[in-house]
Amino acid sequence: MKKVTVSGKTVEEAVSKGISQLNTTEDRVEVTIIENPQKGFLGFIGAKPAVVDVVVRPDPVEEAHLFLKDVISNMGFSVEVTKSEEKGQVLFSIEGENIGPLIGKHGHTLDSLQYLLNLVANRYSDDYIRITLDAGNYRMKRKESLEQLAQRLAVKALSTKREVRLEPMNAHERKVIHHILQHKSGVKTYSDGEEPQRRVIIAPA
Template identity: 50%
Template sequence: MKKAVFTGKTIDEAVNAGLKQWNLPAERVKVTVLEQPSKGLFGLIGTKDAKVELEKIPDPIEEAELFLAEVFKTMELEVQVERQEDEEGTLLNLTGPELGILIGRRGQTLDALQYLTNIVGNRYSNSHIRIVLDAEKFRERRKKTLEDLARRLAQRVIKTRKEVVLEPMPPQERKIIHSYLQNYSGVKTFSKGEEPNRRIIIALRSQ
């Protein structure tokens, strides 16, 4: 229920009745006054309560979670979503018995689902929000895998003195490699090509 009508002896009382029933703060609702209260004859006969219509203002993260729930329901998957907030945005961690299908090859399915989830969340937000999807710490494991790869390839470049061209990667994975090798002695990194075929190149750093 996103809209409902509430009554009270005053406007504030009617609004507070709705906030209490919905368990929401005042900033999460839009208030439309339908009827002002009136005291009636001699303050006794024909008194009328205030009547207001409250409309819930969608919460971007809640809407994103509802979208995910619909996706999981359609796929007939039992998945729980745990929310964590930090200074960079919101992490939605997925847990359940069949997460492999949601992660996909090298996290491609998870990345696509994260992209769609961000579109849904930002549709209900006045400012840009960042939502990260993870599944049983896949992001952490993938980060370590990419850093290990970056280190091995950097060592190869130094040894052979020939640049290495990596396979195409999404922006967030390229960022991990760029960051890891930023201060790695002897090599430099840069990206080349257009999305979705943009690649990282590891080359010798000029002396």
């Protein structure tokens, strides 16, 4: 935590000094007034300046970024973590060799890390922040794989006229299946079961 204690003729002047010393902006700091300025005898004898503590509020995304790099390092991986923000969306991408264990079966490890990242970020934010974590472009590859699976199993449900039960999936992956088949003629989809064993059912309409 970056913090300075500064003084000035006025509270405003003291705060301005603190912001300058911390090399930040007013919207990123919290201010605690230690002493208000006091006028002295005849306006100057015994006068006391204002004293304030100026603290930089942690940046939620940066705290999550540091947390992720620390966790990955402690797991023994040497990878590159990049951060991008666009239209309020935050994406962390992991690139490197042998990152399969960071992804895990069907992305379970990646999802767990993503969950922890969001917990860390939202500890420091008044507004909800959603961070997506990817590794080796796994998210896009998995989405394409799910779309192909959905189409293939929909054909199976139509040809056999029987329900097809998919393997358990997280909510995001179930949504992909529902979305890709929502306008496919002759089939319907619904979810069944309790987390973490909840799965999509593809059935003849």
